[in-house]
């Protein structure tokens with residue numbers, strides 16, 4: 001048998017599941033155990049097909065809107081991305097049993113927006129149109145109270161009603177570098193704008209991007225494991241490209257590896273978005289090991305020990321056991 005060419009794999013650390021994703025997935029698992037199927041979940045609980053399919057197989061029913069759910073006593077879980085105020089309002093009208101798996105770091109941004117609004121401030125949300133987290137944050141306040149700014153150009157064009165009564169919040173899963181450019185421009189244009197002490201970009205997004213910045217300049221190619229609709233995964237691919245990696249791809253699993261792209265490499269970086277399970281990373285390393293003589297090293301940018309407890313009703317069901 002011909003000798004396999006050597007391949008040095010650098011694994012980014014941290015990568016994969018964050019505390020908010022673990023809590024959201026555990027919420028669905030626990031609800032299925034305690035209440036039995038069906039458990040309704042509004043939107044993909046986290047943006048990962050593998051996770052969604054495995055929960056669906058256990059009895060979770062995924063819907064996009066509450067209107068798709070029949071009148072029921074079964075639990076209805078809100079995804080980690082958070083929801084607009086209108087959603088819990090509708091659930092309350094229909095007497096639904098809601099378990100809110102919104103990440104606490106997203107809820108924190110919702111509360112910030114509410115406080116700014118109560119203090120009479122117009123709000124700029126730095127984020128990406130169409131992402132459910134953005135819909136949820138904008139939907140904390142009446143239409144028109146929050147203006148979405150996606151780019152530096154948007155920030156340059158933004159015309160507030162009163163520049164002295166202005167605040168900003170951000171999506172949690174943005175590029176740290178892009179966001180700081182946008183925020184710096186807003187601060188230059190509107191010196192009285194109020195914002196969080198640190199941006200709202202969460203610890204998990206920041207740490208995963210830092211690890212990619214360390215690995216990307218050292219490797220011939222970089223794989224980001226994640227879904228195309230996962231904001232933090234898309235950002236990891238962009239960060240890898242900007243950090244000097246010529247070939248950075250976002251794939252959902254080993255079956256999506258385009259071997260033509262990875263023909264003549266001797267080093268490969270691998271990371272995973274916050275909603276991608278580790279088994280998908282292991283599968284990818286195994287697929288490379290069939291063609292290459294693989295050695296694996298880990299490059300660490302941060303240690304993480306963040307934990308979020310389950311929603312209260314599920315905690316109480318645990319305590320009662």
Ligand code: SF4
Nearest residue numbers: 018020021103172202
């Ligand atoms: S990426 Fe950050 S904000 Fe999103 S679920 Fe994970 S910890 Fe929460």
